[in-house]
Amino acid sequence: MEYFSTTSKLSQRATDCLIVGVYSKSVLSIAAAEINLATKGEIKRLLKSGDASGHLGHTLVLQQPSGVKAKRIVVVGLGKQAKFDVVALRKALAAALGAVAKTKCRALLVGLTQEPGITPYYAARATAETVHDVLYNFTEMKSAHKKPRMPLAKIGLANTERSHAKHAMLGAEHGEAIALGMSLAKNLGNQPPNVCTPSHLARTAQKLARENARVSTRVLNEAEMKRLGMGSLLSVTAGAAEPAKFIIMEYKGAGKSAPVVLVGKGVTFDTGGTSLKPGAAMDEMKYDMCGAASVIGTIAAVAALKLPINLNVVVPAVVNMPGGSATVPGDIVKSMSGQTIEILNTDAEGRLILCDALTYARRFKPAAIIDVATLTGACVIALGKYHAGLMSNDDELADSILAAGLRASDRAWRLPMGDDYASQLKSNFADMANIGGRDAGTITAACFLGKFTTDMVWAHLDIAGVAWLTGAKKGATGRPVPLLTEILLARAGVLPA
Numbered sequence: 163m164e165y166f167s168t169t170s171k172l173s174q175r176a177t178d179c180l181i182v183g184v185y186s187k188s189v190l191s192i193a194a195a196e197i198n199l200a201t202k203g204e205i206k207r208l209l210k211s212g213d214a215s216g217h218l219g220h221t222l223v224l225q226q227p228s229g230v231k232a233k234r235i236v237v238v239g240l241g242k243q244a245k246f247d248v249v250a251l252r253k254a255l256a257a258a259l260g261a262v263a264k265t266k267c268r269a270l271l272v273g274l275t276q277e278p279g280i281t282p283y284y285a286a287r288a289t290a291e292t293v294h295d296v297l298y299n300f301t302e303m304k305s306a307h308k309k310p311r312m313p314l315a316k317i318g319l320a321n322t323e324r325s326h327a328k329h330a331m332l333g334a335e336h337g338e339a340i341a342l343g344m345s346l347a348k349n350l351g352n353q354p355p356n357v358c359t360p361s362h363l364a365r366t367a368q369k370l371a372r373e374n375a376r377v378s379t380r381v382l383n384e385a386e387m388k389r390l391g392m393g394s395l396l397s398v399t400a401g402a403a404e405p406a407k408f409i410i411m412e413y414k415g416a417g418k419s420a421p422v423v424l425v426g427k428g429v430t431f432d433t434g435g436t437s438l439k440p441g442a443a444m445d446e447m448k449y450d451m452c453g454a455a456s457v458i459g460t461i462a463a464v465a466a467l468k469l470p471i472n473l474n475v476v477v478p479a480v481v482n483m484p485g486g487s488a489t490v491p492g493d494i495v496k497s498m499s500g501q502t503i504e505i506l507n508t509d510a511e512g513r514l515i516l517c518d519a520l521t522y523a524r525r526f527k528p529a530a531i532i533d534v535a536t537l538t539g540a541c542v543i544a545l546g547k548y549h550a551g552l553m554s555n556d557d558e559l560a561d562s563i564l565a566a567g568l569r570a571s572d573r574a575w576r577l578p579m580g581d582d583y584a585s586q587l588k589s590n591f592a593d594m595a596n597i598g599g600r601d602a603g604t605i606t607a608a609c610f611l612g613k614f615t616t617d618m619v620w621a622h623l624d625i626a627g628v629a630w631l632t633g634a635k636k637g638a639t640g641r642p643v644p645l646l647t648e649i650l651l652a653r654a655g656v657l658p659a
């Protein structure tokens with residue numbers, strides 16, 4: 163996608179589609195005021211008649227407006243002016259693009275990006291991400307009726323000052339890279355589980371290494387995992403015919419400095435194992451590799467931007483299946499750390515693969531380590547689909563993640579940890595149990611992981627609620643690629659002041 167920033171009169175620019183916003187109470191945005199003048203009061207007339215509205219996300223498409231060079235204008239509601247921010251911008255833009263999604267627009271001019279309440283950088287970034295989000299569809303598996311995508315190729319971003327162009331273009335570049343990482347994550351998530359296997363994740367990681375000089379990928383097989391002592395991880399794959407893979411990726415952009423390590427849960431299907439899940443919506447457990455998809459998507463974004471940082475990605479990839487050789491409740495296994503685990507429920511498998519991955523990651527001496535996992539149904543109950551659950555042993559890291567989430571419109575909410583919760587994991591027979599009862603299920607899962615991250619600066623993101631949507635919009639969201647990339651952009655020092 164090609165981007166440009168413009169400070170000239172929007173009415174005078176030829177484009178296939180111009181998007182202008184109006185606030186509640188018929189307050190005109192900068193772009194709407196200009197178009198209102200150029201059309202001799204048309205915007206105000208439409209507001210009066212009720213055809214246009216300031217209600218956030220309301221849209222009206224005007225064809226061949228006179229006095230304006232654009233072929234069509236989308237008038238979109240921006241909500242209350244005092245509340246306008248990047249989140250509202252994203253919603254308005256998504257609605258506006260939805261209204262012209264079936265057209266053949268190649269060139270788009272976005273009048274919304276110059277409003278107060280948002281910055282040129284984040285407005286441009288949000289625009290790029292939203293455009294790709296709206297255009298995304300997963301049709302690979304359909305034999306016919308593939309919906310044609312709008313052939314968008316060029317996007318203009320309105321700005322009030324010429325000096326804003328530099329930040330706007332940087333935002334567009336970063337937004338494009340994040341969108342690339344998000345579509346990779348969405349594709350991996352939406353792929354059916356008979357295609358997206360541990361081997362498929364491994365091949366995807368190897369392909370990224372072939373395409374990017376700064377990325378290298380190693381894949382360990384089960385025999386190698388056994389030699390490393392990953393008894394916990396291997397207990398999860400015991401019932402599966404599909405071989406487990408342990409994927410290690412390295413992005414080198416900053417010499418010898420300590421890397422950030424991202425660990426992603428890669429359960430390409432979670433039946434629950436012997437502790438079999440109920441049947442309803444079990445297909446959604448193909449999304450149980452969305453943590454893996456998001457960290458692979460993030461390294462793809464980082465590589466596209468050639469960020470001056472070091473980054474490692476670790477993905478334990480398995481299928482959790484019942485069967486004659488599967489682990490059963492009561493089994494005790496030894497993790498790579500040496501700690502023993504009584505497996506009381508084989509459906510609490512994510513933590514069993516992550517603990518060995520976290521132990522393996524110690525060798526990178528991480529500056530910070532963040533694991534990302536669709537770990538608990540309890541997190542969906544607690545936070546729904548809006549915030550990811552954040553738990554950490556380091557306040558500074560946790561605060562930086564919360565702040566990054568707000569900037570990137572990909573929010574997390576911190577939950578507490580501590581010995582009280584950890585005591586729920588006590589076992590009479592092993593060093594710990596793999597479940598801590600119904601109370602605070604998201605937190606006890608994190609406490610389990612915390613036993614493997616002592617002396618590391620660590621955070622855990624439970625993305626069970628945010629990684630995919632159900633219902634009519636069923637599909638992977640690509641989250642938390644924006645959050646993870648924002649954390650790394652900040653650490654790389656490349657965000658505008």
Ligand code: BES
Pocket residue numbers: 432434450507509510511512536537538539540542597598603626627
């Ligand atoms: N992958 C699931 C968590 C999950 C469930 C995410 C539903 C999104 C929607 C995880 O492996 C799991 O099964 N967790 C159990 C843990 C329990 C047995 C302690 C859960 O949440 O029920």
Ligand code: MN
Pocket residue numbers: 432434508509510511512
């Ligand atoms: Mn499970």
Ligand code: ZN
Pocket residue numbers: 429432450509511512536537
């Ligand atoms: Zn799972």
